[in-house]
Amino acid sequence: MDPFYAALSFYRRLKYEECAAVCTELLEKSPYDQAVWTLKMKAVTEQVYVDDIEAEEEGIAEALMDNDTMAQVARPGTSLRTPSTEKGGPNQGLRPRTQTGRPLSGVVRPATQSGRPGTMEQALRTPRTARTARPVTSQSARSVRLGTASMLTESGGPFIQLSRLNLGKYAAQGNIAKPLFEYIFYHENDIRHAMELAVQATQACQFKDWWWKVQLGKCYFTLGLIRDAEQQFRSALKQNQKVEIFLRLARVYIRLDQPLSALDVCKTGLEYFPGEVTLTTEIARLFEGLNNIPTSIKYYRDVLKEDSTHVEAIACIGMQHFYTDQPEISLRFYRRLLQMGIYNAELFNNLGLCCFYAQQYDMTLTCFEQALSLASEEAVADVWYNIAHVAIGVGDCNLAMQCLRLCLSADSNHASAYNNLGMLEMRLGHRDQARAFFQAAGSLAPYLFEPHHNYAKLAEEMGDLQTSYIVIQKALQAYPSHVSSQELLQKLQKHFAFM
């Protein structure tokens, strides 16, 4: 078989490494064969391609030193960075919060939209565990790191020397320019050269090609020039309406913290592409970011009508049902995921919890055992924490304590575990230990109201009204409408404001 044909065949069969190997051989024989060169570029790019619409992650630097955001103090319901009050759905007493102050979400996505850190100190205080870490550097720097990672996969040095490349020559040739751009953008992660190429190519086709506008927009976006990116995407949209452009434009608005504009864009997109799953998902995510869970769930259901195997939608709806007292329905959703072939610790953990609360006691422990065997180091802590809950549900406090201790040995910063351990110690009457645990939990996770409330209550019972007064205010900061905390505060204020 003609080796070039063989290489093409490898590429079509997604065997990128073999394809690249064959191409390298061919290039050694005839280094100026453009077709082989292009094919190798494409093969090598595909190996490292990651859907960058999904993979966007905002670093701390970008969040803090942000020139583009419009409102310092946004009106409620118009900002993704300041979680607004709930609009229906389970409140904090029923559904746990994450570090960002938002309720627990069904799916972990790379893009984390968290509260805006006010000062550099606060920004640096974000914990560095693998789950919740945010890169300190900006996004472009992270792409560079990904680029260096990909370069390690090559033996014999990089196959294209970008500095020596004559970009102008290739910009005019459409069929080489496009793969070359993708290679530079995704594989080398050299945004500067990529942008040069894109600029020249756009000029070469006299601004008529929407594809180059989109690529230019991507470059601007990665470099942090958001407004320019917006311009490019809008101009591309005028020429040709594609789902990708709508999505990228929506992302631009999300980056600018204008969720309502992003919603508009997505809804416009839906007019052109009715029922399009990615756009509907984006809308659902936006509503979740705005803390409007019921609407978010409505859109996820629309997604499921179109695509009944959409993992994110199933997971989010399942979680919502669990926290609104419908564990049986939640179980059905998670079982569906199992049937689809997803087989990891998180799913089994969720199945175990749903089985327990739906009173299917035979399945509960097997699910948890499976979860434990599949769990990575970080996930194990959460699994033990939930097993402790099962133990409490059965009334076996010793087992619960052991499980919580195992959880803490896996993750010594698990605030909820400290809080629950404190409660168990209280039941045994060890007040000082309980106090220590509550204090630890409260300092590790100031966004959780439970440890603050418990600490304040314990302090008040022990007579230390000063600590109680200070701490209960923290609890109310985390969860302002909590009745128990409000009552405690009123009681204390009588002492403190007494003249």
Next chain:
Amino acid sequence: MENVNRKFPNNDDTSLSPNILKNLSMIFVPELPLLESRNWLIHLHYSRQEFGICKILLQEELERSNDMCEYANYVQGLILRHEGKIQESLESFQTCHTLNPRNVNNIKEVARSLYLLGRHGLAVEAYLEAENVSSKPDWDIYHNLGTCLLHVGQHVKAKEYLLTAIELSHQEDSYVELAKIHLLENDIQGAIGIYNAALEWYPDSCELATSLGLLYMTTGQHQRAFEKLGCALARDPMCTKALLAAGCMMQNHQDFDVALSKYKIAAQLLPESISLWNNIGMCFFEKKKYVAAISCLKRGNYLSPFDWKTLYNLGLVHLITKQYASAFHYLSAAINLYPTSARTFMLLAVALKNLGDPDNARHAFEQAIKLDPSDAAVALNYGVLLNSVGEQEKASVQLRRFQELAEGGPGLDQELLEAAQSLSLSLTKANKSDLETDADEKNKKDEADDAGRLVKAGEGSVVAPEMGPDEV
């Protein structure tokens, strides 16, 4: 101050010019700026709660007076306390005290700060000192003395002081504290008396009326409880404590719709209260809406997994709906958390029996009897169990126990009596057939004996004993 430090003018010019006269007057009448000149301003800002400006003023005053301005220190102490910095506020008040030891207020504030820090012993001493210094009896001092002594554990003295406080000035807080002491000593009647007295002075207080209503409920005086709770709700229809108590009363009197209406109002104000969800669940249960009952109870359980009463109720509902495995789960959890409830063991035993485990059911019944030998239902159900496994004699024993307890105890449920009747019927039938069986067996035994004697007598003769018609 600077005027006093002015030096004398030169003695060169001896003529008494007007300038010199002026200078002389300035020398001989020094101006002393008052330490307390801006107290009124500080007070103004403090009462308007403009703490920011007040703090700036205080800073200035304290610098000016070298920390000797008593009022400035006092107000600073108050503001620090308001911000929650008790230790610093204590220091401010101690400064005041050293500046002016005869001022009772200073001592009182020191004592109060000590109390807020949890140092009750020292607080007591401080208050006693205040009492000595004070020229007239002060309600505040006696009330706080009572409270501190209560924390230290000296109930008798605490009560004395509180009574003195009440005599001096009938304050609601003092009554409440006094009632608290009585309740700690399990003197419910005394507490009721105190609340009644308090209500004479404060007939509009929702808190007092509700507390009194609850006490009446615990002593079984339902009519009075109902009155008091009604009063409380009339004053404040949103008083959650009263709503919950009233709903509970209605439930006890089988009036579930009214109870639910009360709970509905309360649920808006207390969305995460386990007591509320538990009671609502039981209302639905009595109205035979089992699914609603289970979901309310499960929500309560989710909010507060350590509450054994909710677990008991969940077990009960599942038992009635014949979901014995779930019932077993909830009841065993309830027992793990609270092992001294006979009724829980009884229900557990029933669940075990229906799950086909009569041995453990028996153990559970034994335990229930140990915990509460006077519960008639336990005896009856044990009898039913024993009857079903064929131990009729023991069943009869239990039935007799039931009859004794039923006569001695309060009025019983119709169902209970019916169940008892059917048990006794079945036992008598069993007894009759037992007697027949016994007679049969006795006959067989006699025949066998005879046969045996025959065999022994006629050794060698192979005569098989005749078998009875129902022998195998």
Next chain:
Amino acid sequence: MPEEGKMPALKEYISHKGFLHHEDIPDYILCKPRLMPLKSVTLEKLENMQKQAEEKMKRQHMNVQKS
């Protein structure tokens, strides 16, 4: 022995009176069970890529050390 089947199985008496709460005594609050968010496909791929790159670097580093 007479058969049990002749008589209907006796039912126990179960009181319908559950336990009620008279008062709402605020208690300590437990943190609730946490369902774990699933990881999206992209995130898994990213993590895999990073892990592979790290392993490669480690191997190279070890090779350099050996030689």
